[in-house]
Amino acid sequence: MDEVTTPRELAERAGVSAESVRKLLARRGFTKFGTRWRIHPFLAAEIEAYYRQARTARPPVPCPVEGCERPAGARSGLCPAHRKRLRRYGDLEPRDGAAHQRAKTHCPKGHEYTLENTYVFADGRRRCRRCRLDAALARKRPTASGPLVRAVPESP
Ligand SMILES: [Zn+2]
Ligand SMILES: [Zn+2]
Incomplete structure (x- = not known):
C-alpha cells in the first residue's frame, strides 16, 4: 500500500x-x-x-511607525511594542521623547556624544561638535563638492 x-x-x-x-x-x-x-x-x-x-x-512587513525597524504582526500591522503602546495609551506618541534622545550615544552621522564632542543647549538638547565643524568647513570650501571651475566674467 x-x-x-x-x-x-x-x-x-x-x-x-x-x-x-x-x-x-x-x-x-x-x-x-x-x-x-x-x-x-x-x-x-x-x-x-x-x-x-x-x-x-513574503518578507515580514516592517512596523509603519517612523524609526521603528521591528517587524509588524500580520493582524495589527504593528510591532509588538507599538501594539502594546496603542492598547495602553490609545495612540502611538512616544511618552518620553527626551529620555529616548538621551539614550542615544552617537549623533546621526555616527560620532560619539563624548563630553568634548557635545554641545549641550540650555534645554538639555545635544548637538554634535564634529558635525557642526564639518558643516562650517563645507560652507567655507564650496569647491570641495561643487564645480571645479569657477565662472569668470566674460571679457567684452
Ligand atoms: Zn513599531
Ligand atoms: Zn556628528
Whole structure:
C-alpha cells in the first residue's frame, strides 16, 4: 500500500493550518477519497514546497511607525511594542521623547556624544561638535563638492 499523508500531517510539516491545506487541495481540483484525504508523497512534497516558497516570497512587513525597524504582526500591522503602546495609551506618541534622545550615544552621522564632542543647549538638547565643524568647513570650501571651475566674467 502506498504511503499517504493527511492534510493535518502535511499542515504540521508545512507550519500552516489543516484548513489551509484542504482549501489548497480543493483549489487544485483534488477531492477526498471516500471520507478521507489521501495525499501521495509526490503531491505532499509539492505542497510543502509551495508553502515554503510562499513564506519566503513574503518578507515580514516592517512596523509603519517612523524609526521603528521591528517587524509588524500580520493582524495589527504593528510591532509588538507599538501594539502594546496603542492598547495602553490609545495612540502611538512616544511618552518620553527626551529620555529616548538621551539614550542615544552617537549623533546621526555616527560620532560619539563624548563630553568634548557635545554641545549641550540650555534645554538639555545635544548637538554634535564634529558635525557642526564639518558643516562650517563645507560652507567655507564650496569647491570641495561643487564645480571645479569657477565662472569668470566674460571679457567684452
Ligand atoms: Zn513599531
Ligand atoms: Zn556628528
